[in-house]
Amino acid sequence: MKPLELYVHIPFCVRKCKYCDFLSAPAAEQERQSYVESLCEEIRFFGNLAEAYRVVSIFVGGGTPSILEPEQMEAVFAAVRDTFFVAPDAEITVEMNPGTVDEKKLLTYRRIGVNRLSIGLQSADNGELMRLGRIHTFEEFLCTWHLVRAAGFHNVNVDLMSAVPGQTVRSWERTLRTVAELKPEHISAYSLIIEEGTPFFEKYGDGRCEGDRLPDEDEERLMYYRTKEILEEYGYHRYEISNYAREGCECRHNLGYWERAEYLGIGAGAASLMNNRRWTTGEEPQDLSREEQMEEFMFLGLRKTAGVSKAVFEQQFGCTPESIYGAVILRLTALGLLKDADGYLRLSERGIDVSNSVMSEFLLS
Amino acid sequence: MAGIDQKKIRNFCIIAHIDHGKSTLADRIIEMTGLLTSREMQSQVLDNMELERERGITIKAQAVRIVYRAKDGEEYIFNLIDTPGHVDFNYEVSRSLAACDGAILVVDAAQGVEAQTLANVYLALDHDLDVMPVINKIDLPSAEPERVMAEIEDVIGIEAMDAPQISAKTGLNVENVLEQIVEKIPAPDGDADAPLQALIFDSLYDSYKGVIVFCRIKEGTVKKGTPILMMATGARAEVVEVGYFGAGQFIPCEELGAGMVGYITASLKNVKDTRVGDTITNAEQPCEEPLPGYKKVNPMVYCGMYPADGAKYPDLRDALEKLQLNDASLQFEPETSIALGFGFRCGFLGLLHLEIIQERLEREYNLDLVTTAPGVIYKVYKTNGEVIELTNPSNLPDPSEIEYMEEPVVKAEIMVTSEFIGAIMDLCQERRGIYDGMEYIEETRAVLRYHLPLNEIIYDFFDALKSRSRGYASFDYELDGYVRSELVKLDILINKEEVDALSFIVHAQTAYERGRRMCERLKEEIPRQLFEIPIQAAIGSKIIARETVKAMRKDVLAKCYGGDITRKKKLLEKQKEGKKRMRQVGNVEIPQKAFMSVLKLDDK
Numbered sequence: 021m022k023p024l025e026l027y028v029h030i031p032f033c034v035r036k037c038k039y040c041d042f043l044s045a046p047a048a049e050q051e052r053q054s055y056v057e058s059l060c061e062e063i064r065f066f067g068n069l070a071e072a073y074r075v076v077s078i079f080v081g082g083g084t085p086s087i088l089e090p091e092q093m094e095a096v097f098a099a100v101r102d103t104f105f106v107a108p109d110a111e112i113t114v115e116m117n118p119g120t121v122d123e124k125k126l127l128t129y130r131r132i133g134v135n136r137l138s139i140g141l142q143s144a145d146n147g148e149l150m151r152l153g154r155i156h157t158f159e160e161f162l163c164t165w166h167l168v169r170a171a172g173f174h175n176v177n178v179d180l181m182s183a184v185p186g187q188t189v190r191s192w193e194r195t196l197r198t199v200a201e202l203k204p205e206h207i208s209a210y211s212l213i214i215e216e217g218t219p220f221f222e223k224y225g226d227g228r229c230e231g232d233r234l235p236d237e238d239e240e241r242l243m244y245y246r247t248k249e250i251l252e253e254y255g256y257h258r259y260e261i262s263n264y265a266r267e268g269c270e271c272r273h274n275l276g277y278w279e280r281a282e283y284l285g286i287g288a289g290a291a292s293l294m295n296n297r298r299w300t301t302g303e304e305p306q307d308l309s310r311e312e313q314m315e316e317f318m319f320l321g322l323r324k325t326a327g328v329s330k331a332v333f334e335q336q337f338g339c340t341p342e343s344i345y346g347a348v349i350l351r352l353t354a355l356g357l358l359k360d361a362d363g364y365l366r367l368s369e370r371g372i373d374v375s376n377s378v379m380s381e382f383l384l385s
Numbered sequence: 386m387a388g389i390d391q392k393k394i395r396n397f398c399i400i401a402h403i404d405h406g407k408s409t410l411a412d413r414i415i416e417m418t419g420l421l422t423s424r425e426m427q428s429q430v431l432d433n434m435e436l437e438r439e440r441g442i443t444i445k446a447q448a449v450r451i452v453y454r455a456k457d458g459e460e461y462i463f464n465l466i467d468t469p470g471h472v473d474f475n476y477e478v479s480r481s482l483a484a485c486d487g488a489i490l491v492v493d494a495a496q497g498v499e500a501q502t503l504a505n506v507y508l509a510l511d512h513d514l515d516v517m518p519v520i521n522k523i524d525l526p527s528a529e530p531e532r533v534m535a536e537i538e539d540v541i542g543i544e545a546m547d548a549p550q551i552s553a554k555t556g557l558n559v560e561n562v563l564e565q566i567v568e569k570i571p572a573p574d575g576d577a578d579a580p581l582q583a584l585i586f587d588s589l590y591d592s593y594k595g596v597i598v599f600c601r602i603k604e605g606t607v608k609k610g611t612p613i614l615m616m617a618t619g620a621r622a623e624v625v626e627v628g629y630f631g632a633g634q635f636i637p638c639e640e641l642g643a644g645m646v647g648y649i650t651a652s653l654k655n656v657k658d659t660r661v662g663d664t665i666t667n668a669e670q671p672c673e674e675p676l677p678g679y680k681k682v683n684p685m686v687y688c689g690m691y692p693a694d695g696a697k698y699p700d701l702r703d704a705l706e707k708l709q710l711n712d713a714s715l716q717f718e719p720e721t722s723i724a725l726g727f728g729f730r731c732g733f734l735g736l737l738h739l740e741i742i743q744e745r746l747e748r749e750y751n752l753d754l755v756t757t758a759p760g761v762i763y764k765v766y767k768t769n770g771e772v773i774e775l776t777n778p779s780n781l782p783d784p785s786e787i788e789y790m791e792e793p794v795v796k797a798e799i800m801v802t803s804e805f806i807g808a809i810m811d812l813c814q815e816r817r818g819i820y821d822g823m824e825y826i827e828e829t830r831a832v833l834r835y836h837l838p839l840n841e842i843i844y845d846f847f848d849a850l851k852s853r854s855r856g857y858a859s860f861d862y863e864l865d866g867y868v869r870s871e872l873v874k875l876d877i878l879i880n881k882e883e884v885d886a887l888s889f890i891v892h893a894q895t896a897y898e899r900g901r902r903m904c905e906r907l908k909e910e911i912p913r914q915l916f917e918i919p920i921q922a923a924i925g926s927k928i929i930a931r932e933t934v935k936a937m938r939k940d941v942l943a944k945c946y947g948g949d950i951t952r953k954k955k956l957l958e959k960q961k962e963g964k965k966r967m968r969q970v971g972n973v974e975i976p977q978k979a980f981m982s983v984l985k986l987d988d989k
Contacts, residue, residue, distance in 0.1 A: 380960040
């Protein structure tokens with residue numbers, strides 16, 4: 021049986037954050053219930069396909085999946101297990117926000133096999149949290165954190181966000197240290213992107229600046245460099261552009277995305293990649309040509325600090341990366357943006373700063 | 386068309402300063418003589434090309450025959466020849482004038498006599514034309530017809546007191562113009578039985594008929610079957626068709642006799658055979674001498690034209706060949722640039738001509754072009770006695786082989802109100818002008834005369850003139866030979882590599898300033914890239930200016946939208962698409978418009 025990753029999307033939240041452009045919105049209980057029911061139906065629909073696969077990871081993301089009632093989450097997992105063979109050592113993650121779980125929910129999660137939690141904190145500074153439009157304070161996060169540990173979860177991620185309005189390098193460093201002191205197994209540290217269609221875009225998009233100022237490019241990069249330095253002090257290593265983990269606690273599900281593992285997305289707007297065919301729920305599937313597969317292999321793989329393995333490239337495509345990208349590789353290495361060592365191609369620190377430009381070089385058309 | 390009484394023919398043109406209403410008057414005359422009903426009228430009938438209509442200027446000469454029933458009860462045939470209205474096409478103007486017997490001078494009732502008015506009138510008088518003034522735009526609140534009439538008499542020295550006061554726009558008093566044409570413009574002369582002598586004033590390529598030659602028959606008669614000879618080019622052919630110009634169409638007729646204006650087709654394949662100004666005669670019964678005034682027009686301004694997409698090189702060649710069919714003054718030959726690949730060095734009559742060709746290539750042939758800075762023809766006198774006519778700065782020999790260089794200069798006349806004289810003199814000074822005198826034509830207006838190097842006026846002199854005189858100065862010039870000059874080649878190095886397409890020739894005095902501004906401009910045009918890019922200006926091996934495009938600081942996508950890779954890829958594709966619109970020179974991506982930067986050096 022081939023390995024498969026499952027992603028389940030829960031598009032509900034308590035209140036939409038000002039920067040959020042994910043498919044998520046507040047909804048009434050009745051709406052959530054009918055969504056869960058159709059979600060279970062959708063899962064069961066994949067019964068035939070499921071036979072060839074062994075599920076190696078499940079990620080319930082959102083939105084705020086923890087907003088669901090424990091029974092609803094149970095129903096979803098029941099549908100999954102009825103339909104798919106879930107490997108005993110599968111990594112099973114549920115995303116949650118502070119203030120949306122209690123002991124009962126957490127114990128339910130344990131019982132249905134959830135072994136990893138991802139908590140959206142974003143900042144340890146209450147002023148920053150307020151400006152982001154988050155629903156919680158840092159103190160409320162701490163309560164949730166202790167509940168989570170008490171419930172016996174030993175693989176927990178905390179999401180943080182840099183370059184948010186009003187943030188300084190100092191306040192970011194404080195957030196990092198405060199969180200690292202709690203010793204979560206994993207920390208995701210993204211920098212804020214102002215996306216079109218969000219309230220933040222109205223305020224800050226296209227160089228606009230109302231209210232609190234956004235850190236500039238230099239400050240943002242400094243925050244990024246400090247993240248790595250500080251988290252290394254606490255025993256974390258960076259394994260992807262924005263992800264840090266204690267040894268052995270890397271998120272296997274997300275690594276699958278970078279390594280082009282097969283994954284099936286279930287629920288509204290969820291993305292899938294199976295059999296070199298990509299689709300988003302409700303949209304036309306797109307078959308990937310060999311060139312497109314190569315492009316993806318490169319630009320996704322380069323997100324990992326380990327880089328892309330030349331041997332794996334050769335094994336998948338029957339030719340060396342040099343035969344396709346020789347000139348690009350030479351140029352980027354000469355510019356000090358790419359490192360070519362030990363059979364791997366990886367971004368240099370400077371290459372990470374301008375990774376979009378570097379990755380776009382690997383597009384073939 | 387036998388039987389037309391020569392006395393009933395009037396061949397004339399309309400001359401005017403730009404915007405004084407030349408085309409509008411032509412439209413009105415055509416409309417009032419009933420050649421077209423107003424429903425058929427498209428504004429400015431004679432300006433056929435889309436571009437001409439947009440820019441409101443005439444690029445090619447056009448002609449039209451109109452029948453007018455005058456108050457004396459007789460029918461007259463008017464041949465109205467519309468002349469190009471720009472200094473770039475001065476020679477074409479002079480040939481169109483030579484095809485006429487008289488000229489209507491249109492002067493704006495508010496603005497009065499302008500530099501171009503003067504230049505055009507002198508040109509008309511040089512051709513012995515009777516000039517008949519018309520005061521236009523009298524419907525404007527600021528119109529001062531009396532003052533303008535006095536000005537015409539004082540400045541030009543022709544009688545203007547009975548000039549029709551009209552509004553070509555509303556049609557007011559245009560009738561008077563028609564009557565005066567009959568009275569004041571002389572009928573042509575010439576002997577229909579003499580050996581053929583016809584002046585070519587334009588030609589047009591038609592894919593069915595071949596070249597259609599526009600001509601004025603001075604002597605003799607031409608009809609189907611006449612064996613003809615172009616006296617300057619030596620081309621021979623047999624006439625297939627003769628005819629005259631309807632509105633927007635060619636109307637065949639039996640024959641064209643002395644005094645008439647019309648067209649000839651003779652299955653000629655190339656407009657190069659039918660040069661404007663050449664004389665057509667009967668090959669078997671030639672006239673003794675060609676008509677005076679023919680000259681081969683040579684381009685004055687050169688630039689490199691390259692397809693933005695290198696694969697479109699053959700398309701560009703085809704398009705240039707097609708345009709050349711109708712435009713004998715357009716020249717081009719293949720050249721190669723390290724930075725831009727394969728393209729053409731093209732020669733034009735002037736900057737307007739260049740812009741027109743460039744726009745037509747882009748619009749009518751859908752080509753995306755990269756154009757290098759225009760330059761003039763320099764004469765390079767080498768130490769070994771050889772003389773080179775340099776059209777491409779890259780071909781400048783090593784300084785050690787150069788004895789000296791010469792550049793073309795023009796005699797310029799600038800008409801300006803007295804409050805701006807100082808500003809305009811400063812401008813001419815900056816452009817290395819040599820003062821040649823000034824005359825007041827009335828209390829508040831003067832004509833300034835300057836000798837100016839052509840390369841100082843080809844880019845933006847006209848714009849600078851307008852902006853420093855709040856639009857009031859007008860300008861006209863003619864070529865006045867070559868003078869010795871201290872010229873140097875300014876090279877631009879981007880990321881330490883010389884970019885040949887950015888080199889230009891400049892006077893030694895202004896080289897530092899130009900180099901500095903060129904670097905500043907390029908710094909603005911070249912986007913930040915993955916590494917720092919030095920931009921340097923150099924004369925020989927000496928760097929005279931430097932700017933730096935800092936490396937891109939940050940370009941990273943922190944999150945990856947879950948498994949939604951499509952979104953991420955679209956972002957990368959957009960990035961790559963942006964690069965495609967640039968030229969790769971060494972490691973640096975240079976936007977196409979950067980190659981025209983030198984043109985904008987004087988923007989403030």
